[in-house]
Amino acid sequence: MCHEWRSNIWMTVELLVVGVVLCVVFSILLSIFALHKAPEGADFDNLYTGWIGYIEEDNDAYRPYDENHSYSTDLEIITAKLKSNPNVEIVGYGDNMLPYNYSYWGTTLTARIDTALQQYNGNLRTYDPEAIKAIRLTGLNGESTDELAAMIERGDYMISTQEVWRGDKPDIERWRGMDAAKSYDSTKIVHIGAIINGIRRMDYERCQGVIMRPLSGRPGQVVVRVRPGSTRDFLDSLDGDDLEHGNVYISGLKNLADIRTEAHRDVTVMLRNVSVCALFVMISIFLGFLGTFWFRTAQRVPELALRKVNGATNANIFRRCFSEGLLLLVIPTIALAAAVFFGSGYLMESGLASDISGFEFNKPMFWLAAAISVGAMAMMIVAGVAIPARRAMKIDPARALSEE
Amino acid sequence: MPIIELSGICKVYRTKEIETTALDNINMSVEKGEFVSVMGPSGCGKSTLLNITGLLDRPTAGTVRLLDRDCNGLSDTALSHFRNENIGFVFQSFHLIPSLSVEDNVELPLDYRNGLSGADRRRRVDEVLERLGLSHRKKHMPSQLSGGQCQRVAIARAIVGRPSIILADEPTGNLDSRMGAEVMDLLHDLNTTDGITIVMVTHNELQAKQTDRIVRFFDGRIIS
Amino acid sequence: MKKKLIQIYYDMRTQPVVAWVTILGTALSIFLIMTVLMMQQVKIIPFAPESNRDRMLYGMFFHLESNEEGAGSGSANLSYNMARRLYGDLDGVAEVSYFDKDPSHNDLKGPSGKKFTGAIRFADDAFWRIYDHTLLSGRFFTADEVAAKSRVAVLSESTARRLFNDASPLGGHFQQNHADYEVIGVVADVSPLASMAYGEVYVPVDRDVIWEMNGLQVFGPFTAAMLLEPGTDKEAVRGQVLARYREVDSELNAEGYRTVYHESPFSQEVIASGVAGSNMTPDVSGGRTLRYVLYAILLIVPAINLSTMLHSRLRRRVSELGVRRAFGCTRRRIITDIISENLIVTVIGGVIGLAAGIIFALCYDGLYTNSAGEAVRPALGLLLDWRILLSAFAACFILNIISASVPAWQASRLRPVEAINAK
Structure with missing residues (x-):
């Protein structure tokens, strides 16, 4: 050798x-x-998501509403059709509700904790109560999904724990129950109902801030929780009319697991x-x-x-x-x-x-x-x-x- | 004027532990057209002398003059060119390249010669093979030849460059007597017909006596 | 050359394991190098309809910071007006198109009855002048139609077939997200690898779409794609854009904001590298350095192996090398002969590696993705581009030099006497 x-x-x-x-x-x-x-604060399995489209008045396909009908009633009918599907558990609405997109459309909240003005920067996500139930959100202090859904219903905001932040680290757990100003505007005050466990934007990122707010106005996104085991059959089980009614339609309905794969x-x-x-x-x-x-x-x-x-x-x-x-x-x-x-x-x-x-x-x-x-x-x-x-x-x- | 002049040649091999003197103050000259044999017991320095004469090795001391040129100060490249143009080698073990055919083996020295076209090279190779009776074997590989044929190919390789000097190190050592005689006849023919100067190391007394002169070695010195 | 090939063949026959280890090692190295290279090159090499990639610049984003420290910032694509403000009528720019760089995936439904999701490209009339789509029938939409937000569309050939079956699509109608469109043209299918020019349906963009932020109307879905005049210096264009940023700054200061310039507009290389973000200055050097480190690993590690293999092969030829030296071969000639012989072996391995890389690229889904992250397979013609083939040969050459230099040099230093008598 x-x-x-x-x-x-x-x-x-x-x-x-x-x-x-x-x-x-x-x-x-x-x-x-x-x-x-690393653990997460919500359950993103068995979910479908899509975009909600509204046929506006300038569209030839627009059907004028009478006094008893509106976009909301059309959306309620679509919701009822979806819920009648045996594969569907929950249907919820909101905007930017789910991770696995590269959006960082966010805002800043400021609150006075003791004498110090703390700031919290977060990804802005909008939910109705059913959407909270669809993603099975849980609170840092043990709040159940239903409790958090009730908070959203009464207009409270929720913020998440975070592993990365801008500026000084806010003392997040002290924010529960506090009032905060939105976008540095002291006339826009919101109430922080709960702190939720961190939700990562991507599976391989550390948790950034998330601000969850109640839905108001027309939602742009739908989230559907389907029964376990029916994920692959769900789309085939839908009729062409199940996703549209009147001037409202759901478009691009996709399995969140597929979106997650593409995002990663x-x-x-x-x-x-x-x-x-x-x-x-x-x-x-x-x-x-x-x-x-x-x-x-x-x-x-x-x-x-x-x-x-x-x-x-x-x-x-x-x-x-x-x-x-x-x-x-x-x-x-x-x-x-x-x-x-x-x-x-x-x-x-x-x-x-x-x-x-x-x-x-x-x-x-x-x-x-x-x-x-x-x-x-x-x-x-x-x-x-x-x-x-x-x-x-x-x-x-x-x-x-x-x-x- | 001698074609080979060795003056005061010494060759000492040094390792960490021992120092071996292979050649000790050798003075030897060979005239143009001479056929000289070098004889001596094994390990006496015959092959070392041949290597230094053929510019394959440098002496520890002394000078080597070939064709009236002092070869001591030449660079490695200059030595290579000089060997290519003036010296042919014949080895005991033939040393043919096994992956090349007979004609490619013979052409080897011309691969390193400038100024020759491909056609000229092939012509020279064919001439030499014809002369040595190997034309019918030119596409064969060395593994397909007998010992005598291999040595004839080696001789063909040695002369294809038209050298002035051939250095042969026991050219018949690995051959039987009949083939050895054939090779010796070839060498004599090259010496007498072409006037090539030949220095041959040999153990064969009979073959040595057929040459013009015998130089006898013992322990690194010429004794006669 | 013939003698070299004969010797190589003989060498391989007498030492098959060493020879095959050499060829496999080389093939594997070249296969991986070419796969990495092809993955990067297909995003940069010009091909139809992005035949002018080397002359394209893209102004994609706008970034604002509040003048109040710690307060908000915003970054996104541009509104139409801001895009024109920053990138319109620049010296050295032949044509500018303002369009949405990310196709929308919307519902499509046509007379065939099939409902499916298609990639909708919102573009303007200049789009057709900077990219060279092959128009199969009909026409492209005009500047007037874009200004009027006309509901006209150009379809890709396969989408036209899905919507209209075998009927002629020209003049026909289909729904895109429930809005009715008339088909005015059909183009040949475009590879999704042409991320800017790709679409299945092309419709006029709505220039009034704005993403408002704090009352500012600077953001929107627009990207400015600029086709430069031949010979225009890209830095000169950037200089003009920077000057315009300063003008916009002076107006936005009054609103309490300032712009953040990120060396826009971006070249094709920046787009391809994926480092272009709305709030960061793209740094392609990081990606480039990483690629070079990867190439170095893929070359050096096998080169050490190949060097050892060559050393082994040469050890069996020591006697032959001594004989060559005896008959006049110089040291330099020994080195060049060994390197050139080894180059032949390397090229053999390289051809195998390149062929394997191309076959792999054509068969394996997921090697190439477009800007939306969707898996696409490149066309064979794109992979046989002369730049890729030249790169393959360059890789072989470099691998050969790295692996053969030291053994060749060592072989040249052999003393002829010792070499001839070596066993």
């Missing part, structure tokens, strides 16, 4: 580079996994790309060790034959090949451990890791990522050396030495 020092140096360098790549990839994957598993396509693509990168470097290790040890075994046939003549068993030969391969992993392992030990603190304190990747990290993540990287490389080395090792085992010492 000592005579192969040049080749060993190159392979060690390769393992170092691959180790760093794998460490970065696994760190990102662990960060995403941790974020994805960027992250999905990024995850796919880093995973492919990791797989690629691991395959490179495998191919590199396969080729190198194949060649080495062929070159060292006389040596291996001599070892066998002197009593080495097949198992000895096999183990020798593996240990030569795994020995090359020692320096990269030490280097990775040193990098994590000395570098992780700096990366986190300076925020460099987060700035570059857009994800949050902690020290245990880096250590775990380094350990997984070393394990993955060891696995590839074993896989790459296995075939040449088997070949070495099968050397017939007498024949090999006579050929030599």
Whole structure:
């Protein structure tokens, strides 16, 4: 092995580079996994959502209303049709109700807590009481969905906990029951009825502020909770007329799960790309060790034959090949451990890791990522050396030495 | 004027532990058109002398003059060009390139010669193969040839560049007596007909006596 | 060349494992490099109807901050009037179109009876002059029709078939979100990869749509797409726009706001990178750096492997190298011969990798997405663009240089005597 020092140096360098790549990839994957598993303040499964369209007076298709009918009555009829569908549990209305869009249409609330004027910036979402029930919202202080729906019905606002904020962090839990000014306008006062658990705009983002307000006026969005198990059949179960009546229609009804998939396509693509990168470097290790040890075994046939003549068993030969391969992993392992030990603190304190990747990290993540990287490389080395090792085992010492 | 002049040639091999003197103050000259044999026991420095003469190795001390040119100060590139134009090599183990055909092996020195067109190169190769009776084998691979044929291909390769000097290191060492005799006949023919100067390292006393002069070596020194 | 090919073939036959590891390693590297490159290039390479991508600039967003610290800000697309104010009649700009860059997905229903959701592109008359859609029948809408908010539409060929079956769509009527439209033209289908020009239904945009914020009428759904005159410097256009931002600033200051300039308008590269946001200055260098780091990993890691493989292959040819040196081959010639032989092997692997990359791109859904995040598959012609093929060869060349240089140099340093006698 000592005579192969040049080749060993190159392979060690390769393992170092691959180790760093794998460490970065696994760190990102662990960060995403941790974020994805963070709890949420609402239930977004089994939901459909769509847009509500209104045929205006200038449209040829507009049918004039009499005194007993209006957009509201048309909407009520559509609601009744939807509710008569056996798959439907709840139908609610609002605007910008659901996550998985890139909207950050928001506003600022200000409230005086003790003597300090605190501000809360949040994504503005509008709900009617049924919509609160549809998303099964829960409160930070244990308020039930029905209680929160009642708050919306009586005109209260709700704000969420948050993990990122602008300016000074507001003391959110003190805001419950407080009056706040909207958009710095002291004539526009709203009452904060409850604090709700944070709702992320995207699964891989930290919770930003959410301001939930009661619906007033014509809603632009519908949310439908369907019974579990009927998600895939729901659209087929609708007739063409179920979604329209008079001058009101529902358009673009879609499963929120599909919207969620599309919204996360960027992250999905990024995850796919880093995973492919990791797989690629691991395959490179495998191919590199396969080729190198194949060649080495062929070159060292006389040596291996001599070892066998002197009593080495097949198992000895096999183990020798593996240990030569795994020995090359020692320096990269030490280097990775040193990098994590000395570098992780700096990366986190300076925020460099987060700035570059857009994800949050902690020290245990880096250590775990380094350990997984070393394990993955060891696995590839074993896989790459296995075939040449088997070949070495099968050397017939007498024949090999006579050929030599 | 000698075509080969070696003056005060020393070659010392140094490792961390030992120092070995392969050649010790060698003075030797070879006239143009001479056929010289170099003999001596194994390890006495014969091959080292041949390598230095052929500019494949540099002496630790002394000068090498070939064709009235001091070769000591030449760069590696200049040495390569000089070898290509003036020296042909024949090795004991033939050293044919196994992946190339006979004609491609013979053409090897011309690959590194400037100023020759492809047609000229092929013509020269064909001439040499014809002369050595190998035309019918030109598309064959070395693995398809006998030992004697391989060595004839090696000789063809050595002369295709029309060198002034051929250096042969035990050219018949791996051949039986009949094939060895054939190779020796070839070398003599090249020497007498083309006037090529030949320096041959050999263990074969009989073959050495057929040459113009024998230089005997022992422990890195010329003893006669 | 023929001798080199023969030697390579012989080499592969005598050392098949090493040879196949070399070719597979190269193919895998080139496959991934080309996949990454193609994913980026298809968003930048000009193709119909976005044949002028290299001469396009886009003014998409407007960002305001309140002069009162900690108070509100707003950023969104532009109102029609603000878009014209900032991007209309600029020197060096041949044509400007004001349209909604994000197609709406609305309900469509035609005489066929089928009801489905289609991508509706709200555009103006200039839209048809900056993009080169293939008009199959009828005509495009005019400036007068846009001004009058006429309910006319141009359909893509496949949408026309869905709405009208085999009947001629020209002059026919369909409903888009329950509003009645007349078909005046049909264009060839456009790939969703042409994110700005793509649509299934094209209708005149309503210039009066405004998104009001705190009484200001600066926001709306509009993007200004500018086709530059050939040879126009993009920075010069940006300079003019910046000057206009300063003019708008002086008026908005009175309302208590100031503009925030984010180096608008944006080039196609910025659009393609996805870093353009309403309230940030796009930084393509970050994405570019990341891509280069990725390319470096995809080149360096296999290059180390290939270097080791080449070293192994050369060790079996040490004697041959010594003989070549004996017969006059210079060190430089050894290096160039080894590098050029290795280039042939690399190109073989590269061709396999490129072919695999193209097949993968054509078959795998989800590799390419348009700006709306929908999965699309590119056309073969787009993937066989000369820029992509040249990039593949460049990647092979770079991989070859990185992997072969050191072994070739080491081989050239062999002393002929030792090499000839090596076993």
